[in-house]
């Protein structure tokens with residue numbers, strides 16, 4: 001009791017002094033979502049009270065600041081292969097540069113058995129895999145425009161993860177690689193939804209990741225969905241948060257049906273679980289009028305389709321779909 005009164009009394013003179021100084025000119029502040037992240041963690045940079053759009057660089061890449069409620073934000077990845085220790089976020093325009101300290105945490109090791117053709121690649125398949133990888137990387141490069149999302153990111157399915165991001169996998173005792181996404185439990189044929197608004201930048205049947213859809217969300221962010229049984233969008237399509245982009249399958253190098261979600265943030269893959277925790281505060285979507293029009297048309301076409309489906313359901317009561325849950 002006494003302590004609290006004392007503290008309050010002590011605070012009063014300070015407030016009075018601040019008041020006397022008149023309305024203080026707000027200094028820009030820089031906040032990082034994490035200063036001690038691990039490899040593969042995303043970091044959200046939030047700048048408030050900046051007079052103009054901030055500029056900066058990290059890991060040799062230009063930060064893509066976008067207008068957010070109350071300031072500007074940009075996201076980057078702590079590179080997977082970067083050694084633990086300091087990493088500098090260089091900011092310009094009177095903003096103080098920031099240093100993060102990359103933690104030395106290890107990813108778990110696992111052994112995975114798959115059919116041998118997925119591990120000991122023939123020269124032709126090696127070539128195909130390289131081409132697939134190049135196409136996927138190239139599609140991530142298309143995410144460098146302004147943000148297309150206005151709301152928080154949402155999981156593509158409502159199920160539990162079965163395999164974490166970053167895990168070091170050894171396939172058939174020989175091929176070793178990081179797991180560059182997160183696996184989510186899902187039944188064959190289940191709907192997979194876009195984690196936010198964006199543009200479909202890749203629809204491709206690949207060898208290792210199987211049928212792949214990549215959605216660019218802008219601001220350097222892209223989401224990739226692997227091993228689909230069906231790809232239900234086309235390159236160039238604008239999608240909403242929650243638009244069904246495909247169905248769960250087991251195409252490519254898998255041990256069973258599941259959804260593999262990869263999230264790319266500016267310069268590398270990031271842990272989706274950490275990414276979904278970031279407090280993005282984007283402003284009104286900067287979609288062009290033409291993009292808005294085509295999005296509106298796509299939406300009304302989808303609504304018409306839904307109406308037709310509902311009509312069918314009323315009369316036929318989902319005939320032949322006995323076991324579809326959720």
Ligand SMILES: [Zn+2]
Nearest residue numbers: 181182183260
């Ligand atoms: Zn996976």
